Amino acid sequence: MDRRTEILQAAAKSFSLFGYKATTMDQVAKIANVGKGTIYTFFANKEELFNAIVVGMIEEMRTEAEAAAVPGAPFEENAHARLMSILKFRTTHQLYAKLIDEGKEIRTPAVQEVLADIEAQIVQFIAEKIEKGIMRGEVKPCNTDLVAYLLFKSYMALVVDWGKTHDRELAETEIIDLLSSTIFKSLLC
Amino acid sequence: MDRRTEILQAAAKSFSLFGYKATTMDQVAKIANVGKGTIYTFFANKEELFNAIVVGMIEEMRTEAEAAAVPGAPFEENAHARLMSILKFRTTHQLYAKLIDEGKEIRTPAVQEVLADIEAQIVQFIAEKIEKGIMRGEVKPCNTDLVAYLLFKSYMALVVDWGKTHDRELAETEIIDLLSSTIFKSLLC
DNA sequence: CGAATGACCGGAAATGAAAAACGGTCATTT
DNA sequence: AAATGACCGTTTTTCATTTCCGGTCATTCG
Numbered sequence: 001m002d003r004r005t006e007i008l009q010a011a012a013k014s015f016s017l018f019g020y021k022a023t024t025m026d027q028v029a030k031i032a033n034v035g036k037g038t039i040y041t042f043f044a045n046k047e048e049l050f051n052a053i054v055v056g057m058i059e060e061m062r063t064e065a066e067a068a069a070v071p072g073a074p075f076e077e078n079a080h081a082r083l084m085s086i087l088k089f090r091t092t093h094q095l096y097a098k099l100i101d102e103g104k105e106i107r108t109p110a111v112q113e114v115l116a117d118i119e120a121q122i123v124q125f126i127a128e129k130i131e132k133g134i135m136r137g138e139v140k141p142c143n144t145d146l147v148a149y150l151l152f153k154s155y156m157a158l159v160v161d162w163g164k165t166h167d168r169e170l171a172e173t174e175i176i177d178l179l180s181s182t183i184f185k186s187l188l189c
Numbered sequence: 190m191d192r193r194t195e196i197l198q199a200a201a202k203s204f205s206l207f208g209y210k211a212t213t214m215d216q217v218a219k220i221a222n223v224g225k226g227t228i229y230t231f232f233a234n235k236e237e238l239f240n241a242i243v244v245g246m247i248e249e250m251r252t253e254a255e256a257a258a259v260p261g262a263p264f265e266e267n268a269h270a271r272l273m274s275i276l277k278f279r280t281t282h283q284l285y286a287k288l289i290d291e292g293k294e295i296r297t298p299a300v301q302e303v304l305a306d307i308e309a310q311i312v313q314f315i316a317e318k319i320e321k322g323i324m325r326g327e328v329k330p331c332n333t334d335l336v337a338y339l340l341f342k343s344y345m346a347l348v349v350d351w352g353k354t355h356d357r358e359l360a361e362t363e364i365i366d367l368l369s370s371t372i373f374k375s376l377l378c
Numbered sequence: 379c380g381a382a383t384g385a386c387c388g389g390a391a392a393t394g395a396a397a398a399a400c401g402g403t404c405a406t407t408t
Numbered sequence: 409a410a411a412t413g414a415c416c417g418t419t420t421t422t423c424a425t426t427t428c429c430g431g432t433c434a435t436t437c438g
Contacts (some may be wrong), residue, residue: 192382215384218383218384223382223383224382224384225383225385226381226382226383226384227381227382227383230381230382356392
């Protein structure tokens with residue numbers, strides 16, 4: 001395996017295990033079995049190394065989200081499946097979960113920026129799917145950015161936030177029932 | 190004015206100006222022109238004094254929200270007016286704004302608890318209005334708690350959150366247009 | 379005599395100086 | 409030419425000391 005890949009894997013492991021701030025370049029170098037200076041021949045600095053890792057993670061998440069959709073299935077079904085897949089990834093993926101925690105607890109700026117960027121890309125992803133749905137004639141024309149934002153925030157609220165203020169999580173059927181009878185209902189043709 | 194009221198006014202002023210943590214009991218006593226011990230004859234401790242102030246604030250907010258509604262006007266119109274009134278209060282009211290900031294920046298536990306409680310009461314308030322709308326035959330029967338939660342979160346997202354990740358605030362017409370054509374549309378009879 | 383007070387108490391938080399750790403560089407090695 | 413790790417300046421952590429604050433209660437006051 002080439003040195004660049006070794007470094008990327010070492011960094012991914014360390015960021016996942018300890019987060020951004022608690023990962024040191026010395027540590028990455030040691031795990032990757034390279035000298036610290038070698039890292040800087042491939043990545044300008046710690047933040048760029050971090051960004052490279054995150055880009056990979058986003059790709060992974062996108063792939064899983066696409067895999068959750070069934071080609072030819074109705075828009076609502078696939079939208080729901082993809083969003084649930086993304087939100088599951090959010091808490092299941094070790095690095096993503098770690099970053100959310102670090103962003104909230106330690107408030108590392110580099111991490112908060114990355115998290116904001118990931119969310120923006122997720123919303124963008126949803127907006128593209130809505131756009132496709134409109135072109136396919138499944139979805140009514142609308143402001144895709146606004147609707148994508150509302151959809152994402154709604155899923156976040158029901159899947160992630162509800163449990164924090166109530167003593168039980170919402171079942172998936174409750175979520176799909178609610179959204180199906182409200183947002184989706186008026187979204188579809 | 191009786192001593193209890195003097196203390197309440199002094200505390201309200203200090204909490205509004207400096208927040209919960211930075212307000213000291215000595216300071217409240219001085220502003221109220223009473224000895225520190227006197228405060229403890231009316232309030233068990235600092236947190237109870239704080240809670241008393243917050244209860245008053247919530248009452249204020251409720252009154253303003255009710256005043257924003259027009260008797261006899263359609264559900265959607267009044268729901269929108271009340272929610273916008275509440276969200277305006279959130280950032281306009283000195284104490285509320287201060288508490289939001291303190292909860293986010295200093296993360297004072299007592300403040301975060303109070304903020305969570307206020308939000309729960311707002312959602313409860315909305316749920317009651319939906320319930321009324323259903324009984325009046327204006328709104329379709331639904332899980333009022335769930336719908337109230339979704340509505341509140343949607344308004345928070347569009348009014349409060351949008352501006353943080355985009356370089357312009359949403360106009361009120363954009364918000365009402367979006368929600369009118371999605372959530373409200375499928376909510377009304 | 380009962381309500382009011384502020385000096386006082388113990389624990390928590392602020393302070394600041396010294397030490398350790400970190401990201402990034404670059405002269406040296408391989 | 410590529411790789412390395414000792415080194416540098418800065419930031420962060422540590423920790424002993426001091427200050428501060430919520431709450432109490434013996435004393436004072438009306």
